[in-house]
Amino acid sequence: MRFAVLGSGSKGNALVVQGGGVTVLVDAGFSPRELKRRMQALDLALTDLRALVVTHGHSDHVKGARALAGALGIPTFATDGTRRFCARFGALHNHEPVLPGEPFTIGGLTVQALATSHDAAGSVCFVVDDGDERLGVCTDLGEPSDEIARGLAECRALLLEHNHDLEMLRSGPYPMHLKRRIASARGHLSNEQGAALLSAVRRPQLSRVLLGHLSEVNNTPALALAAARPELDGADVELACAPQHHPTGWLRVQRERKSGAALAARLVATAPVAQPTASAPAPPLRTGQHRALEAQLALFATKAQSTRSTR
Numbered sequence: 001m002r003f004a005v006l007g008s009g010s011k012g013n014a015l016v017v018q019g020g021g022v023t024v025l026v027d028a029g030f031s032p033r034e035l036k037r038r039m040q041a042l043d044l045a046l047t048d049l050r051a052l053v054v055t056h057g058h059s060d061h062v063k064g065a066r067a068l069a070g071a072l073g074i075p076t077f078a079t080d081g082t083r084r085f086c087a088r089f090g091a092l093h094n095h096e097p098v099l100p101g102e103p104f105t106i107g108g109l110t111v112q113a114l115a116t117s118h119d120a121a122g123s124v125c126f127v128v129d130d131g132d133e134r135l136g137v138c139t140d141l142g143e144p145s146d147e148i149a150r151g152l153a154e155c156r157a158l159l160l161e162h163n164h165d166l167e168m169l170r171s172g173p174y175p176m177h178l179k180r181r182i183a184s185a186r187g188h189l190s191n192e193q194g195a196a197l198l199s200a201v202r203r204p205q206l207s208r209v210l211l212g213h214l215s216e217v218n219n220t221p222a223l224a225l226a227a228a229r230p231e232l233d234g235a236d237v238e239l240a241c242a243p244q245h246h247p248t249g250w251l252r253v254q255r256e257r258k259s260g261a262a263l264a265a266r267l268v269a270t271a272p273v274a275q276p277t278a279s280a281p282a283p284p285l286r287t288g289q290h291r292a293l294e295a296q297l298a299l300f301a302t303k304a305q306s307t308r309s310t311r
Ligand SMILES: [Zn+2]
Pocket: 009, 010, 013, 058, 060, 061, 140, 213
């Protein structure tokens, strides 16, 4: 099984996964024209898609869903909550109902939805299984849950939300109501929460982690990577941030493991991404500092609670 992120973030989300004899699009948060353009970079045509799978009804995930499924005549797998959410601005085409916890199949792929607390009715994330390997596609989570952690535990590859740095969000330009929404249990995972979830789901078979849905205003790739990397504890896991504005190349869910010597050489050759320098942004606050800050401001109380509960 292989996959590619076509884009990840508040300006649009889509991921293409290929395995079990089918090619499936998870979310269609770009126009069909833009999806076509990004898929061409992977030598794919829109007509290669067998099905569309939708996590939730926010426009950065469904912008092109209706037009795409209508034009291609392919099914749109989504929860009933998502179907109703989308009906307000145009019904989904060829809706196939999805229930969290009840796997469904597309060709040789088995897909399981996991409910999230994100603020769109029926919001879920997905685990895609080709019988050998599992890929977790989990952004817009609201807050981590035991159910999500259990569902992701067997994955070999993850797209995992690291939306914001709490301090950048706190001191950034967003209006207070938006800050509260993002930091709430129905918003997005902070770097710290994403890293805590990564720590909870990490198993020896984990091979590849892409950090996703990074805010361009309230986060930096360096901060997200600096939060996640310690949770991998030196394991041979490829860690990177998913881009917003262009697709990744094809990525195998099970990447080739480096031999010990090759790994050592790679570690020496790879410049550390998030070493603090005089000009670099401040490193993320540690948990204790987070709590002091939150207590002081009484702003992110819900967020802090959810972070503690996963630690
Ligand atoms: Zn989103």
